[in-house]
Amino acid sequence: MNMMSTFVKPMHPEGRRFVAIFAAIALVLFLLWEPLGWLGVGATVWCYYFFRDPVRVTPTRPGLIVSPADGVVSLIEPAVPPAELNMGETALTRVSVFMNVFNCHVNRTPVAGRVETVAYRPGKFFNASLDKASKDNERNSLCLEIADGRRIAVVQIAGLVARRIVCFTAADAVLATGERFGLIRFGSRVDVYLPEGVAPLVVVGQAMVAGETVLADLTSDEARREGRAA
Incomplete structure (x- = not known):
């Protein structure tokens, strides 16, 4: 380099x-x-x-879930996936990655799988770091079916200054881990809903690199991690 x-x-x-x-x-x-x-x-x-779009080196071991966005983990909490994805009413662990206006805004697929559903829903433009942004803001949601039949939701959420969510994929597309699937113009957020029983391997406040940082491991039984600022 x-x-x-x-x-x-x-x-x-x-x-x-x-x-x-x-x-x-x-x-x-x-x-x-x-x-x-x-x-x-x-x-x-x-x-x-x-609008930079740097090359990223994505880990390829089966089972790894990587961050879909650059930014900082702003929330980790149980939440029901967006209703438009028809994933049921069971609360899953939601990991939210907040992107400020200085982060790279190209979004990448967190895990390899088939796009089962793509659903856009108009909404408001609250600050994307707020919890209510997941429910009220404009969003574009994807449901990915992975090799073992489990499903993962990935939701692009518009923020306070974001006014355009761009999605490059469609239903039935087969995506590789780390593949570019969309972009959000200006400050925004991406949520990942992990399968039931899968614990995140990141903590609130941790910096994330899209397509590189391991967010969770489908094959691991490690408990949810704790962290501290240093």
């Missing part, structure tokens, strides 16, 4: 028109007043950075 690749990451195609818009605004600002133009350049660089 050279120095350039350390700082310059590929950009997801979804971001091209936004970078073009920011760049055009920066040009107009330069014509109005040069200091404003440089602010526009800074905003354009940030927009490019927001």
